[in-house]
């Protein structure tokens with residue numbers, strides 16, 4: 001995504017420059033949707049907004065300024081038709097993220113915007129009427145309007161390293177504590193955690209090797225299971241859908257859906273237990289009646305992983321015990337995979353310090369914020385990119401209007 005928007009007014013003509021620190025723009029966009037880029041979601045606002053956290057109302061003006069159908073039309077008019085898949089998720093018709101990047105780059109250049117790569121902004125200073133930026137390559141920039149769109153902290157190799165939080169703080173804005181979301185939850189005993197790593201360790205490196213338990217589960221994909229989250233022993237929520245065991249831990253759409261809540265609770269010192277219902281369509285009595293035939297209900301790899309983790313030492317229990325275990329496959333959660341491989345950063349620039357209508361920073365004239373740097377994140381399904389596109393557009397329009405009305 002665009003990193004920076006900077007505008008100066010010269011004889012009422014705007015000069016707009018995007019300063020991007022990476023050699024190519026939109027590195028993260030290339031990774032999205034497993035390289036297919038699920039760039040928005042076709043739901044209307046009522047169905048869209050429950051997927052936005054922590055305050056969907058903040059997104060409302062940006063959403064109605066650029067609803068999903070308008071974004072699709074804008075891209076289609078610029079050579080990028082799109083298709084809608086399951087769950088109203090919208091992808092480019094080519095299913096290639098690179099086509100979205102190319103389309104955006106074309107649009108930016110056609111609009112006369114200077115797109116400058118390899119420009120890592122190091123410092124931002126405010127003088128009386130302008131923002132003064134200095135870049136790692138020694139170049140200096142002055143602008144009357146500045147848009148911070150530096151993203152969050154996830155996948156830092158794409159360029160998002162949280163720089164915008166520092167400048168927002170320097171401008172007097174509150175930055176809410178950040179934490180990884182849409183990330184793998186690591187069950188206890190799933191990874192080989194080095195001795196002395198600390199009992200309270202919550203962030204567990206994705207690269208740590210799997211334990212024998214992890215190896216027995218990694219690679220299993222569960223379809224249409226039930227997932228319940230218990231926080232300090234209390235049922236917090238239940239979801240239904242697909243879930244994957246990966247080299248990170250528990251992921252997949254349903255795992256991701258509960259990860260925000262779980263990471264936040266773990267960081268607050270709470271205990272998390274996840275319970276998988278492998279057969280939500282059958283009750284325990286019906287399952288127990290299957291007797292030894294229960295094996296036929298599950299693919300072999302799942303049955304093997306389930307037995308290895310549920311009954312590691314003891315012999316298999318009776319039919320009733322097995323049925324109970326199938327309905328309550330339990331995992332105490334030790335921690336989560338951090339920014340190195342999470343999809344989104346939760347937390348960020350406090351929404352109370354930013355106008356939802358213009359995305360201008362309150363009390364810092366000429367400063368605007370857009371995208372993941374804000375304390376705004378969402379579930380999987382194209383919502384996060386819609387936040388980025390719609391807040392990006394509104395911030396750009398507001399900055400331009402403000403500059404032109406000088």
Ligand SMILES: Cc1cc2nc3c(=O)[nH]c(=O)nc-3n(C[C@H](O)[C@H](O)[C@H](O)COP(=O)(O)OP(=O)(O)OC[C@H]3O[C@@H](n4cnc5c(N)ncnc54)[C@H](O)[C@@H]3O)c2cc1C
Pocket residue numbers: 001002003004019020021022025026027028029031032033034037038039040119120121122149150151152154155158159160161162163164342343344370371372373381382383384385386388
């Ligand atoms: C693996 C993965 C898959 C995803 N899939 C999807 C998906 O399918 N659908 C969806 O909706 N969302 C998805 N997301 C989330 C989505 O990518 C983000 O919400 C979105 O990219 C945020 O956009 P942004 O412009 O705010 O930040 P970013 O995309 O992070 O862009 C910020 C840019 O700022 C630049 N920058 C940072 N600091 C500086 C500096 N000091 N100077 C100059 N430039 C700087 C960075 O290099 C970067 O290019 C995915 C994320 C990941 C990691």
